[in-house]
Amino acid sequence: MNLTVNGKAATIAGKDNLDVNALLVELKVEQPDYVTVELNGDILERDNFGQTMVKDGDTVEFLYFMGGGNL
Amino acid sequence: MTDKARTYGFETLLIHGGLEPGPAGATTVPIVQSSSFAHATAEDLEDIFRGRKIGQVYTRVGNPTTESLEKRLAVLEGGQSAIATASGMAAITTAVMAIVRAGDEILSSSSLFGGTFSLFRDTLSAYGITTRFVDPTDLEAVKAGINEKTRLIFLETIGNPKMDVPDIPAVAQLAREAGIPLMVDATVTTPYLATGKDLGADIVVHSTSKFINGTGSAIGGAIIDVGRFNWQSAKFPHFELFFKKYRGFAFTARVRKLIHKDFGACAAPMNSFLLSEGIETLALRMERHCSNALKLAQFLQLQPKVAWVNYPGLADNPYHQAAKKLYGDRFGGVLTFGLAYKAAAFSFINGVRLARNLANIGDAKTLVIHPASTICADFGPEEKGLMGVGEEMVRVSTGIENINDIIEDFRLSLDQL
Numbered sequence: 001m002n003l004t005v006n007g008k009a010a011t012i013a014g015k016d017n018l019d020v021n022a023l024l025v026e027l028k029v030e031q032p033d034y035v036t037v038e039l040n041g042d043i044l045e046r047d048n049f050g051q052t053m054v055k056d057g058d059t060v061e062f063l064y065f066m067g068g069g070n071l
Numbered sequence: 072m073t074d075k076a077r078t079y080g081f082e083t084l085l086i087h088g089g090l091e092p093g094p095a096g097a098t099t100v101p102i103v104q105s106s107s108f109a110h111a112t113a114e115d116l117e118d119i120f121r122g123r124k125i126g127q128v129y130t131r132v133g134n135p136t137t138e139s140l141e142k143r144l145a146v147l148e149g150g151q152s153a154i155a156t157a158s159g160m161a162a163i164t165t166a167v168m169a170i171v172r173a174g175d176e177i178l179s180s181s182s183l184f185g186g187t188f189s190l191f192r193d194t195l196s197a198y199g200i201t202t203r204f205v206d207p208t209d210l211e212a213v214k215a216g217i218n219e220k221t222r223l224i225f226l227e228t229i230g231n232p233k234m235d236v237p238d239i240p241a242v243a244q245l246a247r248e249a250g251i252p253l254m255v256d257a258t259v260t261t262p263y264l265a266t267g268k269d270l271g272a273d274i275v276v277h278s279t280s281k282f283i284n285g286t287g288s289a290i291g292g293a294i295i296d297v298g299r300f301n302w303q304s305a306k307f308p309h310f311e312l313f314f315k316k317y318r319g320f321a322f323t324a325r326v327r328k329l330i331h332k333d334f335g336a337c338a339a340p341m342n343s344f345l346l347s348e349g350i351e352t353l354a355l356r357m358e359r360h361c362s363n364a365l366k367l368a369q370f371l372q373l374q375p376k377v378a379w380v381n382y383p384g385l386a387d388n389p390y391h392q393a394a395k396k397l398y399g400d401r402f403g404g405v406l407t408f409g410l411a412y413k414a415a416a417f418s419f420i421n422g423v424r425l426a427r428n429l430a431n432i433g434d435a436k437t438l439v440i441h442p443a444s445t446i447c448a449d450f451g452p453e454e455k456g457l458m459g460v461g462e463e464m465v466r467v468s469t470g471i472e473n474i475n476d477i478i479e480d481f482r483l484s485l486d487q488l
Contacts, residue, residue: 006123030125034152036317043318063122065152065317065324066133 149268159278162292173199182230233459243271281433360404422484
């Protein structure tokens with residue numbers, strides 16, 4: 001399936017859909033305990049990661065509270 | 072940290088919890104003594120600033136050595152995340168200012184460390200933040216102190232130097248009913264006696280300079296977000312954007328991305344390293360601090376020149392049962408005792424040879440101080456009374472030396488009074 005991840009095109013071969021926990025593993029997302037996941041503009045509840053499916057054409061954003069901000 | 076690691080005992084978590092392998096197989100945390108961090112492309116740095124990617128930018132906002140310390144502290148308190156700060160007062164200031172705004176009220180224990188009392192009474196009041204002080208062991212007073220403007224309850228696990236022991240789970244229940252967070256300063260007890268999560272705190276603050284450092288070699292503070300409080304509330308409209316974007320991390324995000332960043336009271340990498348070193352021996356040291364303090368308190372109780380001893384570990388102490396319920400058979404390393412009058416207290420302090428006369432607690436060394444003339448000198452009789460500070464009082468932070476030597480040091484000094 002083809003996704004847009006953090007503004008860039010990403011292809012996950014051999015999968016039509018994945019739950020969010022599996023997507024975190026598949027994409028090797030850094031520090032998954034701390035990441036916020038936004039799916040098609042909606043922030044997901046962490047408790048729902050296992051039940052929320054990501055499918056072809058979806059837009060996913062991974063957000064961290066750790067870095068950034070203006071200095 | 073993995074679920075497997077969460078099943079480890081506390082002593083194992085001190086050594087391994089939240090700690091990731093360092094470069095070249097390093098088993099201690101490297102000191103990354105760099106003010107800023109370069110990235111290969113403009114896009115990389117943009118992603119970090121937008122929160123899309125993890126990366127270090129500037130040590131005021133984050134640093135690898137400090138981040139390692141933060142992860143360890145979060146694990147030890149049963150929290151979901153932590154922010155290390157330049158000092159314990161920086162931790163309290165930063166955490167409190169993330170929650171309250173002008174017109175809001177803090178309901179605080181009246182039995183506080185002098186620096187915190189001064190912050191609440193003198194400094195924050197100038198910015199329109201009012202603090203109501205109540206006896207934290209009087210649950211009716213706590214309940215009566217909560218009003219529609221209250222946005223935070225603040226307690227110390229064991230009051231320093233009053234040595235009172237509030238029923239934190241009961242206060243946590245009152246905070247939950249009122250829809251406001253409970254912030255607990257756990258400096259005196261450390262997570263070895265009880266984790267903030269188990270006590271029912273929403274946010275735990277520490278002066279890590281004390282028992283966590285353990286050798287008096289670094290100043291530091293920490294804010295630990297237990298992650299249980301629901302910030303999506305009409306009482307906290309200033310959390311709305313943070314809740315929307317970061318959900319359960321709303322408090323940590325507001326602290327890290329706004330208040331901590333703007334106030335700038337960041338931890339120094341060298342201090343973060345020293346504090347990480349201290350964590351590993353916390354259990355061993357606390358065990359000795361607690362057992363030495365109990366033996367010293369029992370010795371002092373038998374001395375005719377000692378008017379009174381205040382240590383929750385003593386069976387006849389008014390807070391003994393409360394402390395036992397929350398902390399088991401360990402009561403911390405700090406105690407106070409009274410002599411006949413101020414001159415006797417001064418003479419005692421001048422007479423000890425092993426104990427050091429200084430304004431700190433939690434060092435491996437035994438420390439003594441006369442609070443009324445030093446750390447509480449700026450307060451009048453009424454405030455001193457609230458804080459349990461009398462002119463005849465000596466505060467002791469019992470060290471981890473051989474207890475016979477500590478007792479002998481105190482005995483010789485009492486003999487010359």
